[in-house]
Amino acid sequence: MTDIESRIDTSRPHTARIWNYWTGGKDNYPVDREAGDRIRQLHPGIGEYAREDRLFLGRAVRHLAEEEGIRQFLDIGTGLPSADNTHEVAQRVSPDARVVYVDNDPLVLAHARALLVGTPEGRTDYLDADLRDVDTILAAAGKTLDLDRPVALMLLGVVIFVEDDAESYAVVRRLMDALAPGSHLVLSHTVVHPSMPEVDAAVAFWNEHGTPRLTQRTPEAITRYFDGLELLAPGVVPCSRWRPDAPAPDVAMYAGVGRKP
Ligand SMILES: C[S@@+](CC[C@H](N)C(=O)[O-])C[C@H]1O[C@@H](n2cnc3c(N)ncnc32)[C@H](O)[C@@H]1O
Numbered sequence: 278m279t280d281i282e283s284r285i286d287t288s289r290p291h292t293a294r295i296w297n298y299w300t301g302g303k304d305n306y307p308v309d310r311e312a313g314d315r316i317r318q319l320h321p322g323i324g325e326y327a328r329e330d331r332l333f334l335g336r337a338v339r340h341l342a343e344e345e346g347i348r349q350f351l352d353i354g355t356g357l358p359s360a361d362n363t364h365e366v367a368q369r370v371s372p373d374a375r376v377v378y379v380d381n382d383p384l385v386l387a388h389a390r391a392l393l394v395g396t397p398e399g400r401t402d403y404l405d406a407d408l409r410d411v412d413t414i415l416a417a418a419g420k421t422l423d424l425d426r427p428v429a430l431m432l433l434g435v436v437i438f439v440e441d442d443a444e445s446y447a448v449v450r451r452l453m454d455a456l457a458p459g460s461h462l463v464l465s466h467t468v469v470h471p472s473m474p475e476v477d478a479a480v481a482f483w484n485e486h487g488t489p490r491l492t493q494r495t496p497e498a499i500t501r502y503f504d505g506l507e508l509l510a511p512g513v514v515p516c517s518r519w520r521p522d523a524p525a526p527d528v529a530m531y532a533g534v535g536r537k538p
């Protein structure tokens with residue numbers, strides 16, 4: 278057994294794998310599928326929530342590459358390789374785009390090679406690290422990205438795993454502080470909302486059985502991650518409503534994009 282294989286725990290559902298299950302991937306285990314089905318019973322919209330988050334990623338990266346001239350992306354909490362990963366969307370617009378992926382799940386590390394096949398002009402790199410290890414991430418990212426030029430920091434569905442509010446704001450702030458003016462924050466986050474009580478039951482089930490634990494936050498608390506940034510229209514909204522290509526349902530994941538002045 279390799280070192281990576283020995284780190285893969287198939288006894289408990291893991292977030293990267295369950296996300297992969299809901300978005301139609303094959304890189305998951307029976308324990309993930311069982312929990313995924315149970316959560317779908319509690320919150321039938323969960324499949325759309327994961328799918329809409331990936332579609333938001335595509336629209337946000339395309340907007341940043343096409344309209345804001347962003348050529349560098351730091352994607353933390355990458356997830357298992359899927360259709361239209363960040364480098365594929367960015368390099369379709371700009372073949373020289375550079376992307377650094379970061380995740381702390383050993384199965385994502387095992388599949389990381391699929392994330393590293395980009396255009397010859399661009400570059401992609403992968404780092405096995407925790408979002409909270411800001412200094413490690415910045416030091417490693419600086420080998421591939423020029424941190425004196427704008428970078429898009431992608432935090433999709435990952436800040437939810439930093440339970441302590443103050444720590445979660447501090448991590449995002451420290452990362453953005455290290456980036457050049459003109460950099461952007463792209464963030465999506467599970468919401469707690471009176472109109473969606475079924476989400477709370479699904480999250481409670483996850484926190485009892487899955488890993489890591491997940492924290493829901495209100496739309497106002499999610500908006501605070503963008504303090505000090507210029508929030509792009511339409512602001513912090515259900516990710517399905519962020520500049521949609523077609524009408525889409527409301528989902529329990531809110532998202533926004535902000536520019537560092
Ligand atoms: C819900 S998935 C989201 C995947 C992808 N960003 C997307 O939006 O489709 C969360 C990902 O964050 C990763 N993750 C969770 N906690 C993390 C941490 N503390 N540091 C780095 N990655 C983390 C998980 O392994 C998983 O791949």
